Amino acid sequence: MGLSVLAGGLIGVERQWRKKLAGVRTMVLVSLGATIFVSLSSMVASDTSPTRIAAQVVSGIGFLAGGIILRDGFSVKGLNTAATLWCTAAVGTVIGAGYIQEGFFAALMIMLVNSVIRFLSQRFDQFAEGYRTESLEKNTNSFLIITGKRSSEVALRTEVINQLDRYVLSFCHFVCQDLAENRIQLQVEIEPAANADLAVKEIVTQLSKNNHVLEVFHLAEEGETW
Template identity: 50%
Template sequence: MTLLWWEVGARLGSALVLGSMIGLERQWRARMAGLRTNALVATGAALFVLLSVLTPGEGSPTRIAAQVVSGIGFLGAGVIIRDGVSLRGINTAATIWGAAGVGCLSGAGLYPIAAAGAVAIVLANVVLRSLARKVDRTQSETDRRYLYDFKAVCRDAEEAHIRALVVQSVTSAGFVLQGLESEDLGASGKVEVTARLSGKGKQGTELESAVSRMSLEPGISSVSWRVVESDPEL
């Protein structure tokens, strides 16, 4: 197949412009692979496809495109960084992969599909970003574990009975008992029983129900609870 010089230029120009459009969003987000990287990836992919198109019989464009995908995999791996137990840069690597696909389409002369692909990649990075953050916030609130102190003040003679009631009340509500201690309140003849609890998500309603049940016990003078701390990794 013989291409005119202007058609070669149009295919390369399409790859350059569409790759730049993808990279502009990455540059604006201050990511490692920004404007130039995505533009070069798309243009390079178009060049490889053009090589196959201009040398018929040596290899099909689809086979060359498959090799481009493999090569881009190594490039994408270079932008992925391990940060503790998490990985950063996976989205940028996927964007580079998509830019290579847009470049291959441009090199093959499939301009509308290449343009549609570039728009889809930009929309995925821009529009889905806010949705992903909302999902992350929802999951983080659900997965976050909270520590609570559940306290009951009772008569000294009722201490053993109240300790057993506290444990039964909070564990039946789905909390994990982290510790249980009693403290004499001076010469008042009363004891403060404190249970340290942990639970996933905010469980104020369950604690209020436990307070209501415990306050009905005749040996108890006061019941209260408070949040000690919250930790998503607790």
């Protein structure tokens, strides 16, 4: 049991150093508790298998891990801590079953994942964010020109806005001009986005099928304004 306390403490030190929700004490208790449960199977005279006890530990630790996970708006916190709790329980069960070396190796691997992989994950996020920013800087505004009947102005405006919302696009200008023969022309300037070009082409396809639309086309010329 002392070895399970040591293994759980190694994992908990890294968690507490980063000021996570579960620190040294929590990891030690999880590891020790799992070891006690699995050790029970070897203490009784019946043919109870350690794997049966381990299966119950896996189920029980899910409730503890679930209490760590918090939702803050659209973000979820505590997933890594909950996963670490789950892995710590696994370390305790392995040590409790008598596999000391394997248990400590697993504890070291958990520490490695929480430190080194965390660094690589942050680097990847920085690279991805830089790539998205560079892509947006290269893109220019797109222009959508829709011609329809004056009596259908409200329906046309609504349909265009719905299509933009569908593809998560934003516009910076939305102008309506009167034309001859009771026609109007909607001119929409769409802000740059990573998927803007393909999305606008799909919007043109959808609008061309609309009965209120007489003509629709797409411009993507840099620096063009109204």
